[in-house]
Amino acid sequence: MKLNLLSSGQSAKVVKINSKDKKFKIRMTDMGFVPGCAVYVKRVAPLGDPMQVSLHGYELSIGKFEASKIEVVI
């Protein structure tokens, strides 16, 4: 499942990042999206994009497009 498809209030665990863009991948792992990491979707912005997630004890807003590259399991 992809992170962008979760609705607010759902938790999941990161499996991997699906992207061929190396920089993007490093960026995402640096921000904490590493396999096994727990992610909680706090809310989706009023217009449906981006979403607010919490991971490693901090709050991050992430665009739906970026979130669609993150594979998770519930």
Next chain:
Amino acid sequence: MALILEKISNLKNKGKKHSNSKTYVLKNLEKEGIKKNNFKVALVGNPNSGKSTLFNQLTGSHQHVGNWPGVTVEKKEGNLVHKGAQIAIADLPGVYSLSPCSFEEIITRNYLLEDEVDVIINIVDATNIERNLYLTTQLLELQKPLVVALNMYDLLKGKNMKLDFLELEKLLGVPVVPISANRGTNLEKLLDAVVNNKNVTTRARIYDKKTTEALKIIEKSLIDFGITDTSVPWLAIKLFEDDELILHKLNLSKKVVDQINEQKNKIELSENTERQTLIAIQRYRYLNMLCKSIVIKGENKSTKFTEFLDSILLNRFLAFPLFFFILALIFYITFGPIGTFFKDAINSFICDGVGNASYVFLNKFGASAWSKSLIRDGIIQGVGSVVSFLPQIILLFTLLSLLEDSGYMARAAFIMDKPLKLLGLSGKAFVPLLMGFGCSVPAALGTRILEKDKDKKRTIFMIPFMSCSAKMPIYAMFISVFFGQHKVLAIFLIYLTGIMVSIFTAFMLKGSTKKNEQPVFLMELPGYKLPTAKNLFFHVFEKVKDFLEKAATVLIAASIIIWFLQSFDFGLDMVTDSSESILATFGRLIAPVFSFCGFGDWRASVSLICGVIAKESVISTMAILYSSNDGTSLQNLIMVHFTKSSACSFMVFALLYTPCIAALSSIKRELANRKIFYLYIIYQLVLAWGISALVFNFSKAIFKA
């Protein structure tokens, strides 16, 4: 405060005197084994972890701070003296990592690697420790003396959290000092730790056995190759991660590269991981365990406060109404009755009070008519009519900094992301755009928070159309003369025009980007904070100082030059009619261009040109050029020389044409492309002229004047 003053005076006395002989003396001291008393310190930490607040506290300077990630985008330097040791501190832009992904990350890591930094102070936000320590794990690998400043330690209590910093110190193997940069607590201890720094000797066990072994072998090949730098462990990791910048820089022999590749291939990877992310995974795994052993969490009250506010401010139905309400409130307070009241009070004091007093004073000493006209009609009228905007500028900047300090900026970017995406921009672009209403200079600099160069360029193109505070006097003058009954509406329309043109510009440029080049949107949402009075004061104080300095120097000088040029002809004889002056001759060359816009008067053209020096000088120049010896006020003179429709077109031109020199140079630097910069200037001029001409002809039909 006394402490800061002492520091400053110390700095002034000792600061530069030794700088030349410094390195020499230092080297000798080191040879003799005497303790070093001269340090170069770098402040490194995540965005919004309080680096600039700490920097300001330590050096007594007033760098801009705010509660959104990315306030500091340039390296800043300062000095201080602690127990006889000279410390030079550099405040670096906030980074999440030392990967070479963003501009800031590359600046920071190059600085740490190349400059002779003696000690690194790593600021860690204690309330967000896991995320913050990720950078620490990388800094440890540089093997340079490192001190961890555990910032916001005082806030843990409110969050019902406890942190065992002694255990953290043991686990990391470097000094950890809990501080509060905001309140200035424990900074002496932090500086003690800096002065007593030691090289990092212990190494936290972050990586698993296989990775550690592979890294050790890579390190050995590097040392055999002749790299003796202390950062070898870090270089080994970067090479392991295929960091091309490092590989390129080290210029390794083929043999070493082969050895490294052999080690890289040895590590078996599970299907979900790749080498580049393997290191990051292990770091986070390590931090997860570390945090479990040092953090004790209770029920969190202050997160509840942030969550409560977010549930309202980011609510699906309330978010946008509240957003527009907040912006409208800022606008109304600045331009509505409150701002106008203060403005009128100051204006009547300067123009009538000071102006007439100086007239009486000059009369007493029998000053000549021309000198009286220069002082009263030129300088006092001109500069005074600009200075009277100070209260409104103070109000605007206070309100904008309240937004910055509270943490709402990041929320505004969050809800504005989708609308801005329609323009091909990221929500983060909202922050510099809003700052543009204050001043374009910091706004252009602020575009560095955008990740992609294209987003950055497009946002820079939009900023000058967000009418900056220096243009306020122009609108206010014309509106009070021609549209007095609809003041707030008229000024609102002006701002709206600017916003529309800005959006139009972004739309035009959107066509040049491909569909798959979506802007990246990743932004930390900081917790809400109560803005501190001290911070707010410095924020606004800096602006006021800047404004008054400009009024006292540039505006007065420009006023005198303008007065001179309009009082003499080419033979340097004083003219009775300024239309025969030097300035008029030049002005008439340009003026015809503006006749299409309804203000083909040479005086209007000259005023606009002076506006390129500083926008405030448009009005101060007009005050001189239109002045007559009978003491008629500028308002009345404008009523004579302009019509309703030419007033509209003049305001629109002033809104849209090229910004002042300071803003231009800041834009030029950020664009980093001369051709694009000059094309942009041409675009602005043509657009301003075209829209102004359109406005003139339309409004002529409407107002019939």
